[in-house]
Amino acid sequence: MILLLIIIFGILLIIVKYILPTFIRYLQLKKDYQNISFLPFSSIPFVGNLHLIDHRPYIFFQLMCRLSHECQIKEKGIFCLWYSLSPVLYICSANGLETFINNSKQLIKSFDYIFLQPWLKTGLVTSNNDKWRTRRRLITPSFHNTELLHGYMHIFNEQSFILADRFNKYSEQSYKTHDLYPCISACTLDIIAEAATGTHLKAQLDGEHNDFVQATVRIGDIINKRLRSPWLWPSCIFNRLPIGREHTKLLNILHSFSRKIIEERLVTFNAKQMINNDDDDDKKCTHRLVFLDCLLTQMQEKKLSFDDIHEEVDTFMFAGHDTTAAAINFFCYLMGCYPDIQSKVHTEMDMIFENDRNRPCTIEDIEQMTYLDCVIKECMRILPPVPFISREAQTDFIYRNQIVRKGTTVSIFIYGIHHDESVFPNPKTFDPERFLDNSFNQNQHSHYAFIPFSAGSRNCIGQRFAGLEERVVLSTLFRQFIFRSTQTIDQLHLSMDVILRPHVPIQMFIERRSL
Numbered sequence: 001m002i003l004l005l006i007i008i009f010g011i012l013l014i015i016v017k018y019i020l021p022t023f024i025r026y027l028q029l030k031k032d033y034q035n036i037s038f039l040p041f042s043s044i045p046f047v048g049n050l051h052l053i054d055h056r057p058y059i060f061f062q063l064m065c066r067l068s069h070e071c072q073i074k075e076k077g078i079f080c081l082w083y084s085l086s087p088v089l090y091i092c093s094a095n096g097l098e099t100f101i102n103n104s105k106q107l108i109k110s111f112d113y114i115f116l117q118p119w120l121k122t123g124l125v126t127s128n129n130d131k132w133r134t135r136r137r138l139i140t141p142s143f144h145n146t147e148l149l150h151g152y153m154h155i156f157n158e159q160s161f162i163l164a165d166r167f168n169k170y171s172e173q174s175y176k177t178h179d180l181y182p183c184i185s186a187c188t189l190d191i192i193a194e195a196a197t198g199t200h201l202k203a204q205l206d207g208e209h210n211d212f213v214q215a216t217v218r219i220g221d222i223i224n225k226r227l228r229s230p231w232l233w234p235s236c237i238f239n240r241l242p243i244g245r246e247h248t249k250l251l252n253i254l255h256s257f258s259r260k261i262i263e264e265r266l267v268t269f270n271a272k273q274m275i276n277n278d279d280d281d282d283k284k285c286t287h288r289l290v291f292l293d294c295l296l297t298q299m300q301e302k303k304l305s306f307d308d309i310h311e312e313v314d315t316f317m318f319a320g321h322d323t324t325a326a327a328i329n330f331f332c333y334l335m336g337c338y339p340d341i342q343s344k345v346h347t348e349m350d351m352i353f354e355n356d357r358n359r360p361c362t363i364e365d366i367e368q369m370t371y372l373d374c375v376i377k378e379c380m381r382i383l384p385p386v387p388f389i390s391r392e393a394q395t396d397f398i399y400r401n402q403i404v405r406k407g408t409t410v411s412i413f414i415y416g417i418h419h420d421e422s423v424f425p426n427p428k429t430f431d432p433e434r435f436l437d438n439s440f441n442q443n444q445h446s447h448y449a450f451i452p453f454s455a456g457s458r459n460c461i462g463q464r465f466a467g468l469e470e471r472v473v474l475s476t477l478f479r480q481f482i483f484r485s486t487q488t489i490d491q492l493h494l495s496m497d498v499i500l501r502p503h504v505p506i507q508m509f510i511e512r513r514s515l
């Protein structure tokens with residue numbers, strides 16, 4: 001009898017403490033978001049729109065694009081999807097975005113970033129609140145240090161030439177198509193590894209035999225799969241499955257490799273300090289500085305610990321690798337779709353480099369790349385490497401007359417914002433000139449209408465680095481090659497992983513340009 005009473009009491013407690021408040025909040029949010037829930041008829045009580053989330057990620061992406069377009073036509077700028085009892089709001093218009101993206105109280109990342117934490121712990125991408133603020137303040141100067149950034153030009157050039165050599169082999173088989181992504185991704189991995197840590201990873205030369213390279217590529221696939229599969233979210237289930245065990249094995253490879261790199265650099269760093277403290281100028285060390293040296297200096301000043309540095313190094317490897325690879329791959333693909341524009345890029349490169357296809361690219365060259373600059377921007381508008389970012393609302397706020405409640409996940413749908421026809425007329429038309437004339441800049445919302453690197457204080461810290469890297473790699477490739485694509489964008493079956501990914505690999509013909 002007593003046991004029965006305890007059980008009844010327990011059940012009542014759970015109902016009163018958890019189920020009832022959740023249900024009341026659900027009803028409240030249902031009411032608050034009814035005007036922006038565009039799929040009310042397909043929303044099943046307690047299931048929401050979950051059943052619409054097709055296991056094929058590109059079908060979900062198509063749904064997102066359709067809803068975003070519908071929402072822009074209705075001039076709402078925001079729509080809601082229900083994941084069971086939880087709503088996720090998607091902002092797909094630049095108008096009003098500044099109230100959220102630039103608000104210092106709204107910088108907290110949403111729940112899904114938690115799946116990056118086993119790898120990145122709480123580095124810049126995944127940390128929040130004071131930890132993020134302090135870190136960002138400490139790390140920003142290194143990414144704004146022009147001398148340091150320009151010092152990376154030799155890395156960008158060296159790796160671009162290796163990439164061009166590999167493409168050269170493909171061009172010898174110009175009768176068939178190639179998936180260039182693995183080569184491009186190995187190149188950007190080599191670049192970030194050397195710039196961040198001073199390590200010569202040799203992913204381009206020896207990638208198949210390098211456990212770290214393989215692990216970096218594979219863990220990305222696993223994280224994306226987990227994000228798309230709610231049944232893999234609870235760690236107690238995930239860790240017991242083969243995919244979870246593989247994840248743990250990869251983490252060990254990644255963490256022990258980056259730990260070793262930092263330890264080795266620390267030894268050289270300390271030795272260098274000793275020499276530099278020495279009065280003898282002849283002995284002073286001249287080896288090139290990398291981001292890791294800046295972090296080690298902070299460690300010496302007791303502002304960062306070894307573990308802090310470890311998570312930031314892993315973060316740079318993650319954030320600086322796939323993003324730039326996607327941008328470069330999409331650029332080559334889009335040039336293959338638009339031969340007239342590609343030919344203008346070739347002309348600009350020939351003019352700047354005076355037909356010299358083998359000399360390294362300099363900062364002065366980059367300053368002259370006005371047309372390439374517009375094409376890069378138009379590529380990132382049409383195919384933004386990071387298609388969305390998410391935060392959790394920390395306070396109630398109003399977005400264009402729509403109340404957004406504290407605790408709601410708010411996704412900024414960058415892809416949708418870049419395809420808003422009120423800002424970019426004929427958004428599917430590839431037109432780099434949009435970024436040349438003033439029409440786009442004159443638009444009152446232009447500041448937040450083109451945000452491939454996000455915006456506000458939590459924007460991409462690596463934006464300048466990525467900009468230089470892309471220009472060196474692309475100017476090297478487009479001095480030497482012609483690309484031809486055979487697939488339309490629709491045929492790529494785009495899907496929203498952490499980065500925008502073609503579900504069907506991009507296949508391109510590649511030819512050497514005649515002299």
Ligand code: HEM
Binds near residue numbers: 319452466
């Ligand atoms: C074309 C290349 C790149 C694109 C499109 C890109 C885009 C972005 C975007 C959209 C964000 C915001 C993410 C969010 O709010 O969740 C971001 C953040 C970040 N990016 Fe990039 N990124 C690129 C290259 C790089 C590179 C090369 C590095 C490092 C060297 C880097 C390091 C970071 C870091 C550390 C953050 C987190 C910043 C913070 O929260 O304070 N990114 N990036």
